[in-house]
Amino acid sequence: MTAAAVDIENLSVRFGAATVVRGVSFSVRPGECVGLVGESGSGKSTILRAIMGLEPVSDGQIVIHGMPPRPDRLTRAGTVQMVFQDPYASLHPRQTIGRILEEPLRIHGIGGREDKVRAALSAVGLPISFRFRFPHQLSGGQRQRVAIARALILEPRVLLLDEPTSALDVSVQAEVLNLLKQLHAERGFSMLFVGHDLGVVAHMCNRVMVLENGILKEELSQQALHAGCAEDPYTRKLLQAARMEAAVVLHVR
Amino acid sequence: MTASTDRPLVDLRNLTITFAGHRGPVTAVHDLNLTMGRERVAIVGESGSGKSVSARALIGLLPVSAKVSASRMDFDGIDLRGMSEAGFERLRGSRIAMILQDPRQSLNPLMTAGQQIVESCRLHHREGRRAARERAMDLLEAVSIREPQRVFDLYPHEVSGGMGQRIMIAMMLAAQPDLLIADEPTSALDTSVRTDVLEEIQKLVEDRGMGLLLISHDLDLVASYTDRVVVMYAGRVMETLESRHLHAARHSYTQGLIGCRPVLGHPVDVLPTLERQEAWKS
Amino acid sequence: MSAAHIDRAPASGWRGWLTAEQPESVFQGRAVQVYLSARRFMANPLAVSGFLIVLLLLFTAAAAPWIATHDPLATNLEMRLLPPSAEHWFGTDHLGRDIYSRIVHGSRVTLTIVFLVSILIGPVGLAAGIVSGYFGGWVDRTLMMVTDIVMAFPRLVLALAFVAVLGPGIENAVIAVALTGWPPYARLARAETLSFRRREFIQAARSQGASPLRILGLYILPLCMPSAIVRLTLDMAGIILIAAGLGFLGLGMQPPTAEWGSMIATGRDYLIDQWWVATLPGAAIFVTCLGFNFLGDGLVDVFDPRQS
Numbered sequence: 001m002t003a004a005a006v007d008i009e010n011l012s013v014r015f016g017a018a019t020v021v022r023g024v025s026f027s028v029r030p031g032e033c034v035g036l037v038g039e040s041g042s043g044k045s046t047i048l049r050a051i052m053g054l055e056p057v058s059d060g061q062i063v064i065h066g067m068p069p070r071p072d073r074l075t076r077a078g079t080v081q082m083v084f085q086d087p088y089a090s091l092h093p094r095q096t097i098g099r100i101l102e103e104p105l106r107i108h109g110i111g112g113r114e115d116k117v118r119a120a121l122s123a124v125g126l127p128i129s130f131r132f133r134f135p136h137q138l139s140g141g142q143r144q145r146v147a148i149a150r151a152l153i154l155e156p157r158v159l160l161l162d163e164p165t166s167a168l169d170v171s172v173q174a175e176v177l178n179l180l181k182q183l184h185a186e187r188g189f190s191m192l193f194v195g196h197d198l199g200v201v202a203h204m205c206n207r208v209m210v211l212e213n214g215i216l217k218e219e220l221s222q223q224a225l226h227a228g229c230a231e232d233p234y235t236r237k238l239l240q241a242a243r244m245e246a247a248v249v250l251h252v253r
Numbered sequence: 254m255t256a257s258t259d260r261p262l263v264d265l266r267n268l269t270i271t272f273a274g275h276r277g278p279v280t281a282v283h284d285l286n287l288t289m290g291r292e293r294v295a296i297v298g299e300s301g302s303g304k305s306v307s308a309r310a311l312i313g314l315l316p317v318s319a320k321v322s323a324s325r326m327d328f329d330g331i332d333l334r335g336m337s338e339a340g341f342e343r344l345r346g347s348r349i350a351m352i353l354q355d356p357r358q359s360l361n362p363l364m365t366a367g368q369q370i371v372e373s374c375r376l377h378h379r380e381g382r383r384a385a386r387e388r389a390m391d392l393l394e395a396v397s398i399r400e401p402q403r404v405f406d407l408y409p410h411e412v413s414g415g416m417g418q419r420i421m422i423a424m425m426l427a428a429q430p431d432l433l434i435a436d437e438p439t440s441a442l443d444t445s446v447r448t449d450v451l452e453e454i455q456k457l458v459e460d461r462g463m464g465l466l467l468i469s470h471d472l473d474l475v476a477s478y479t480d481r482v483v484v485m486y487a488g489r490v491m492e493t494l495e496s497r498h499l500h501a502a503r504h505s506y507t508q509g510l511i512g513c514r515p516v517l518g519h520p521v522d523v524l525p526t527l528e529r530q531e532a533w534k535s
Numbered sequence: 536m537s538a539a540h541i542d543r544a545p546a547s548g549w550r551g552w553l554t555a556e557q558p559e560s561v562f563q564g565r566a567v568q569v570y571l572s573a574r575r576f577m578a579n580p581l582a583v584s585g586f587l588i589v590l591l592l593l594f595t596a597a598a599a600p601w602i603a604t605h606d607p608l609a610t611n612l613e614m615r616l617l618p619p620s621a622e623h624w625f626g627t628d629h630l631g632r633d634i635y636s637r638i639v640h641g642s643r644v645t646l647t648i649v650f651l652v653s654i655l656i657g658p659v660g661l662a663a664g665i666v667s668g669y670f671g672g673w674v675d676r677t678l679m680m681v682t683d684i685v686m687a688f689p690r691l692v693l694a695l696a697f698v699a700v701l702g703p704g705i706e707n708a709v710i711a712v713a714l715t716g717w718p719p720y721a722r723l724a725r726a727e728t729l730s731f732r733r734r735e736f737i738q739a740a741r742s743q744g745a746s747p748l749r750i751l752g753l754y755i756l757p758l759c760m761p762s763a764i765v766r767l768t769l770d771m772a773g774i775i776l777i778a779a780g781l782g783f784l785g786l787g788m789q790p791p792t793a794e795w796g797s798m799i800a801t802g803r804d805y806l807i808d809q810w811w812v813a814t815l816p817g818a819a820i821f822v823t824c825l826g827f828n829f830l831g832d833g834l835v836d837v838f839d840p841r842q843s
Contacts, residue, residue, distance in 0.1 A: 039443045040414065052742050077744030090735035094757055096564055104743040132564040140300060150739070169299045169470040174513035174524035181523070197444050203515035203524070226518050239517075241445035245474065246516045248448060252473040252499050253511055276554050 003065050005030045005158055005190035006051065010060035013046050013214075020046045022214040023060065028158070030065065033184060033191040035205035037198060037238070043214035044194045045085075048160045051192070052082045064158060074108055081151035082160040086167050087143035091135040097121075097146055098131030104154050120149040124179060141172035145179065152183065159184075161193045165200065177204060198242035202226055210235045261288045262432055262464040263311065266325035270306050270488075273318045281306045281319075283488040289481075291431070293458060293465040295496070297472045297510065298485035304468050307485075308434050311466075312349050313341030329431060347377055350425035351434045352454075355441040356417030360409040366420045367393075367405030373427040392423040396453055415446030419453065426457060432464040433457075440470075451478045472499075472510040484510065487534045506533060572837045582833020588826025596642045605633035607640040607793045616809045626811040628801060634811065637793035638819050644794045645823065648709055648778045653767050655713035660720020661763050665755050667721065668728025669747070679725070682718040690715045691777060698786040708787045712777050716770070723766055724759045731755055761838030768831035772824035779820050795820050 004027035013021040021043040028034045036044040049055040051062050053076055063069065067079045084090040091100055101117045110116070118128050124145040135143055144164060151159060161180070165173035177200065184191060195201040201208055202225040210217045210232065218232040228243055230236050270282040282303040287294070296304040310321050311328065313336060326333045328349065333341075345351070353359045361369055370389040374380065380388070393401035396419040409417060418438060425433060435454055439447040455478040458465040469475040476482050476496045484491045484507045492504040502508055509527035554571070558564040576582055595602065604624065611631035619626045625634035667678040694711035701707040731737055731754075740750050781787035782796025790797060795816040802813025 039445060049738075054738055054741060073744040073746065077742060080742075082739070082742050084735040084739060086735055090739050092736045092740075092754060096561060098561065103740070103745070107744050107746075107749070129559060132558040132561055134564065134568070147739070150743075154743070170472070170474075170514045171299055171470070171510055171527050174515075174526050177515065178524055178526060199515045199517045202517050203520070222520075226520050228518060238445055241448065242517045245444060245448050246518055248477045249473040249514060249516050250519065252476045252496075 003030075004028060004063075005032070005065045006192065007063040007065075008047070008051070008060070009063070011047065011050060011057060011062060012059035013043070013050050013055055014058040019058075020214050021050070024209075024211070024214070024216045025060075026209055026216065026219070028190050028192055030157075030190055031188045032207070033193055033205045035201035035208035036192065036194045036211060037196065037201050037208055038211035039196065039238075041213070042211040044211050045162050046214075047211075048082060048162050048192060048194055051158075052076075052080060052160060066157065077104070077156075078108065078154050079156055080158045080160060081154060081156040082162065083144070083147050083151050083164045085163040087140050087147055088135075088167065090147050091143055093135055095134075096131060097133050097135070097138070100135075100146065101131065101150055101153055104150060108154065110154075116153060120153045123152070123183065124149040139172075140168050141175060144168060144172075144176050148176075148179065148183070152187070152189075155187075156189060158190045158192065161191060163195055164193075166196065173200070180204070198225065198238060199246065210238065260330050261290050261327070262329055263287060263289045263466070264325055264327040265307075265311075266323060268307060268310065268321070268323040268326060270303070270310055270315070270322075271320045272316075273320075278320070281488050282310075285485075285490060287483060289464055289466070291462050291464045292481065293455065293467065293479040295467040295469060295475045295479040295482045296485060297469055297475065297482055299470055301487070302485040303488040304485050305436055308351075308436060308466055308468055312345050312351060312434065313338065314345075314351075346373075346425075346430070347428045348430050349432045349434065350428060350430040351436065352418070352421050352425055352438045354437040356414065356421040357409055357441075359421055360417060360424075362409050365406050365408055366412065370420070370424050370427055373424045377428040388427065389423070392426055393420070395426065395457065396420075396423045397449075398423075413446075414442045415450060418442060418446075418450050422450075422454060422457065426461070429461070430463060432466065434466045434468070436468045437470070438467070439474075447474070451475065454478070471514070472507070473512070473514060486529075489533070491533060505530070576833050576837045579833045579836055581829045582836065585826045585829025585831070585833055588822060589830050592642055592646065592823055592826065595639055596646045599639050599643055603633075603636035603639045605636040607632060607636040608791050609633075616805060616812065618809070619811055625815045626809070628798070628812050629805065634798070634815055637798060638795070638816055641793040641795045641798065641816065641819070642823075644705065644788050644792065645775055645778065648705065648712070649771055649774060651709045652712050652716060652774050653771075655709070656716040656720060657763055657767050659713075660717035661724045661756065661759060663717065664721040664724025664726075665728045665751050665759060668725035669732055669751055669755060671732075675725075678721070682721045685715060686718040686722075688715055691780060694777060694781060695784070695786065698781060703786045703789055705788045708778055708781045711781075712774055716774065719770075720763055720766065723762055727759045727762060728755050731758055761834075765831050765834045765838060768827055768834055771827035771831075775820060775824055775827075 006028040008027065009025050011021055011024045012019060024047060036047060038044045046055055050057050061069065064079055067075055098117055101120055102113050105113045105116060117131055121128055121130060126142060126145055138146065165176050168176060181204065193201060193204050202222060206222055208220045208225055210220065212234045218230060218235045220230060220235070224230070228239050230239050265285055265287040268282055268285040269280065271278040271280045285307055296307065298304045306315065309315050311333065315321065323334060328344065367389055370392055371385045374385040374388045390401045390405065393404055398404050398416070398419055404412065404416065412420065438454065439450050442450060454465065465479070467475055467479055472482070476499050479496050481493065482496050482499060483493050484504065486506050491506045492502060494502055499511065502511065506527065509525070512525050513527065515521070515524055552563065553567055555563060555567060558567055609632065614627050614631040615629050617623055617627040623633050623635065625638065628634055663678050663682065667675045693715050694708070697711035697714065698707050737750060737754055740754050778787055779796030779799070782794045783800040785797065785800065787796055788794035798816035799813045802816070805812050
């Protein structure tokens with residue numbers, strides 16, 4: 001049994017008087033994809049941001065394999081990376097795509113940047129010539145591919161995904177999800193996938209954590225999710241809504 | 254409602270919309286033809302397909318850089334071509350209502366939900382405060398809000414996305430419009446309420462004999478709530494279908510749009526994706 | 536609403552290269568941006584006229600010794616208070632000095648003040664604003680308190696007091712104007728930084744391990760620059776007026792150096808009978824301020840982040 005890639009113990013995040021995450025514990029095994037689901041305000045994105053060091057941890061601890069408990073900026077960035085929800089907001093509007101992809105390499109003082117940028121672009125299925133364009137010249141799906149390329153250019157062991165497709169068209173979502181699955185299979189990093197669409201999460205993840213108001217309600221396997229087996233009443237409610245939607249969608253097909 | 258059955262509610266012929274780009278005009282919509290009565294029609298396509306732009310042309314909400322031309326552009330017998338902003342203002346709200354993606358951005362943050370609906374009632378019916386309040390309560394009930402009394406006094410930031418969208422719908426219904434345009438009404442909402450909101454819209458439109466123009470990128474989700482689907486790509490109509498015959502879609506673009514969403518209880522390894530063809534653009 | 540379909544075949548030659556949707560090098564990418572911005576600017580006739588006025592001012596200042604017809608300091612009491620003529624285009628003042636030449640040389644003083652003030656208040660204001668906005672907390676509270684205090688001072692009165700203490704002169708005038716000039720920039724930059732701080736591209740930069748200094752300098756500063764430049768351009772008129780006001784009160788550039796404000800002050804006594812002595816330097820101030828304002832309005836279009 002190898003050590004967990006991500007091990008979260010009793011994590012709490014408070015913003016002033018509001019507690020957004022309350023004593024959440026779970027772990028992600030190396031190479032696994034774990035989903036975090038819940039409705040808006042459930043604290044699922046906050047957990048990701050806490051892991052990334054973007055929110056202060058009020059209580060509990062986050063241990064990431066191969067990283068000291070209080071990592072410095074660069075160590076953390078080299079180990080964990082994140083893809084954000086809105087591809088229209090996550091790329092600097094005045095930097096070219098090439099510059100955006102080079103940025104992590106510059107920060108970490110890594111050489112051979114030109115080649116790495118080319119490789120990163122082709123890995124996410126974008127033409128090399130895109131490096132001279134600005135974000136506003138790209139479609140939403142293309143921007144999200146750039147964001148994925150940027151997150152992977154430092155070769156992190158853990159990739160955090162914060163609703164990476166919810167701002168995209170369904171047809172483009174399929175392309176991005178396929179790309180993520182393919183990269184995951186090729187490179188074997190671990191993924192923590194936040195989503196609100198159970199269909200998407202069930203498609204991507206081996207296991208799913210269900211959150212409500214910052215509390216971990218239930219853990220479900222991919223099979224249980226597809227089969228709709230849940231104990232917790234809140235999970236059942238979510239599942240039921242998702243199954244209703246599935247019924248609507250499959251009826252059309 | 255005075256519906257004349259022989260006259261279509263919306264009649265668009267050769268609707269073409271171009272925007273001034275820095276490399277010359279860019280055509281967003283190409284010769285769109287759409288005739289609809291008091292029925293439910295979905296316009297479906299990916300972003301950039303021209304679906305939103307077409308609907309906005311109908312209520313005069315395009316930016317000034319847009320040029321609209323059509324050989325016919327009628328709403329209930331009224332010619333919309335060259336209509337003044339004042340003319341559109343009279344139509345908007347009272348005869349054509351529009352629901353947008355994010356209710357929290359379309360509601361006035363400084364007024365309670367109830368006040369906003371009351372305002373809308375008073376504006377369109379010139380009725381007293383008390384009557385308008387009662388009507389507002391009825392409307393909140395009509396959109397399946399269980400505690401209208403409580404919700405009446407809530408501010409937009411105090412309600413969830415689904416609730417906000419219901420309030421928005423109630424507000425739009427206050428005017429008893431003939432046509433409801435819903436532009437991606439569910440994409441900013443949690444999944445658990447998406448079908449509820451669509452259900453609600455469909456029910457109300459049916460009960461009140463209104464026309465519905467539903468705009469979405471999500472073909473297999475919205476199709477069930479409409480009678481007909483217009484599939485658009487790059488500003489052109491690829492195909493128009495009866496919703497119940499969607500599985501028999503012939504156009505490869507339509508086929509591509511169906512089935513690209515991962516569905517619970519229906520595991521697949523790789524999601525089908527669209528091969529977009531240059532030929533569709535002409 | 537994205538462009539769905541481009542009707543026209545790609546333009547060829549230089550124009551094609553400059554409007555390419557798919558640039559082939561970083562240089563071309565930048566060039567396309569510059570070209571499109573320039574086109575937006577050129578589409579605004581007021582902006583272009585503002586630009587031309589400012590250009591004229593720069594040229595006048597640079598070429599002053601050559602385009603002036605007389606020595607701006609040479610007095611000739613026999614020729615005093617002459618109306619505009621072929622010999623003295625703008626007439627002469629009470630000491631018989633050529634007003635045209637004095638206005639031409641005065642543009643140097645004006646430009647020096649404008650230049651010195653903008654390199655002082657722009658950076659100071661921007662730095663205070665982005666640091667305050669990005670870090671928040673006590674840093675923000677302290678910096679904003681200082682800003683509020685400085686903003687509460689009446690600008691011209693403080694400038695007067697300052698010059699009164701340090702003694703008249705252009706350097707002190709500049710310091711006085713700059714000292715009270717930076718707070719609006721700090722406010723502006725802070726407000727913009729606050730709106731960017733939570734944006735995902737800043738979060739992404741933090742995730743990559745970028746240091747706060749890097750984020751401020753490479754991510755936030757470039758985004759705050761445009762509005763600061765626009766603001767600075769629009770503020771120029773106010774700065775020129777304050778400098779002229781100090782000159783008028785005899786607290787700016789000291790005689791006999793030609794300065795527009797003090798030229799108006801000397802013309803005050805002859806306003807009715809020899810109108811040109813005060814009016815023409817006044818017109819120079821007016822046109823220059825107008826030029827900067829038009830230019831500023833035009834720059835708003837250029838920096839508009841919505842790439843139409």
